[in-house]
Amino acid sequence: MQLRLFSGLILFIFVLTHLLNHMAGLHSVAWMNDGLVAFELVWRSLPGTVLLYGSLLVHLVLAVVTLWRRDNLTMNWRDGLQIGLGLLVPLLVAGHVAGTRLAWEFYDTVSSYDLVLLYNWITNPVAGIQLAVLVVAVWLHGVMGLRHWLRLKPWFREASPWLFAASILVPVLGLLGFVQGGRAVEAFATDPDWTLQLYTRANLLETRNDVVAMVNAAQPAVLTALSVVLVLIALGRPLRTALARKRLPVRISYPHGHHVDIQRGVSVLEASRRGRIPHASVCGGRGRCSTCRIRVGTGLNALQPPHSDESRVLERIKAPDDVRLACMLRPTADITVTPLLAPTGSGDRVLSSHLPRGGEEREIAVLFADLRGFTSLSEEQLPYDTVFVLNRYFAAMGAAIEEAGGHVDKFIGDGVMAIFGLQGDFELAKQQSLVSAANMARALDRLNESLADDLPQPLRMGIGIHAGAAVVGEMGYGSTLGMTAVGDVVNTASRLEASTKEFGAQLVVSEAVLGNTKAEDPCSERHEISIRGRRGMLAVRAYAAATDVIRQTATG
Structure with a gap:
């Protein structure tokens, strides 16, 4: 290669x-x-x-x-x-x-x-x-x-x-x-x-x-x-295939009862293509990406270890031992595999095969953002216009989150949830979430400028950020299977986003995220709030403009 x-x-x-x-x-x-x-x-x-x-x-x-x-x-x-x-x-x-x-x-x-x-x-x-x-x-x-x-x-x-x-x-x-x-x-x-x-x-x-x-x-x-x-x-080719069929075939079993019989030397990706089983492969099976990766179940111990090209890609994504590249894996015995990326996905949005399927507790930062007053605004717009505005908003927010190093977990109505720290660096995750909030605020300003002639009033949003331990892993069913997080940190971040209305702020962030920042911050107001289902009070900072949090952390 x-x-x-x-x-x-x-x-x-x-x-x-x-x-x-x-x-x-x-x-x-x-x-x-x-x-x-x-x-x-x-x-x-x-x-x-x-x-x-x-x-x-x-x-x-x-x-x-x-x-x-x-x-x-x-x-x-x-x-x-x-x-x-x-x-x-x-x-x-x-x-x-x-x-x-x-x-x-x-x-x-x-x-x-x-x-x-x-x-x-x-x-x-x-x-x-x-x-x-x-x-x-x-x-x-x-x-x-x-x-x-x-x-x-x-x-x-x-x-x-x-x-x-x-x-x-x-x-x-x-x-x-x-x-x-x-x-x-x-x-x-x-x-x-x-x-x-x-x-x-x-x-x-x-x-x-x-x-x-x-x-x-x-x-x-x-x-x-x-x-x-x-x-x-x-x-x-037909002669080669005929000779190969005389050998004992290898059976590759997929989810939902599908299976494909192949000859030794054929890759799992080729088997998927032969069996017309949809299988993601952004680079076309050249081993230059990881989108064809699979989790191997039965038959794992009989596989040859990955060679240098495959190992380099797997090490880069921190894949566990049971994850292999379908384009590189050529089994010699029966195996069971599960593709980890939806076939309609792109190279930029992949399932996190480096996380165990059952989930794993990690320290992460979670960001929630929601548009303010969009329901009443959408009532004044045609349905297609509403969809157009929302797609522009989602594209701008998604790019701002990914630019800061975050992962867009899901879009919910006119809101978005993002996760930071999937690679394990908790301090970096908290900093990335703050940078993302500032990026999102600037992106919203640019979006409002471009839509000034199409909207009766500018779009406004609230952002909430919290950090702590959560269970992270692949959850869902069928086409909805994807990486997400659950736990108190997620619920708290959602409540902080909702509290932006109460404080008249664009951003509310817990002091657990801000860390060792100076206690006195002229750009924000300090509050202690109670979160339903959570014991004790939570110290937070409310920022009228999300961009102010970067100025504060830079000097704090």
């Missing part, structure tokens, strides 16, 4: 530098040739050649092996498009490689953009069209692979608009540079002496016909080789 990633990155860097060289054509062909000198200095050197063509060979071999190993060809459209583009690339690139690199190797030709543009723009414009299609195919294939790799990185969400813009601009500017260069060469070629001098400099006066013949033969040769490989895979 790491080999596929490394070889793919090398090829992507090669294509990127090639397109950057094409962009120089927006200025002049001379600039393209100047860039070509640096380009060939890197990629035609011995290390560059070994790295480039070694990566190309490895990437192609791994693609063929992947197709061979797949138990079935069921896949989503993105994976199908990426594989299709990958198979199309060798066919499209064959003539270009033959006319540049192979001509240089076997006929000692001197490459130049003048020569390439003359052939693809004037002599054989069909080849030029194929070259443009090649650029789009290679770039799209590479960008899809990069997105699969990077989409689960913590910084990807913020960087994605810039990366998307770059993914559009680079090929477009590269193709425009190529077009501009082609027009310039078209003007040069009106002078017969210029063309003669070009062939002389390129050492093509005597070898031109041989080079053209090699270029014309390259694509049919690659098409034949590619067809043979695909036919062998198509014919070999």
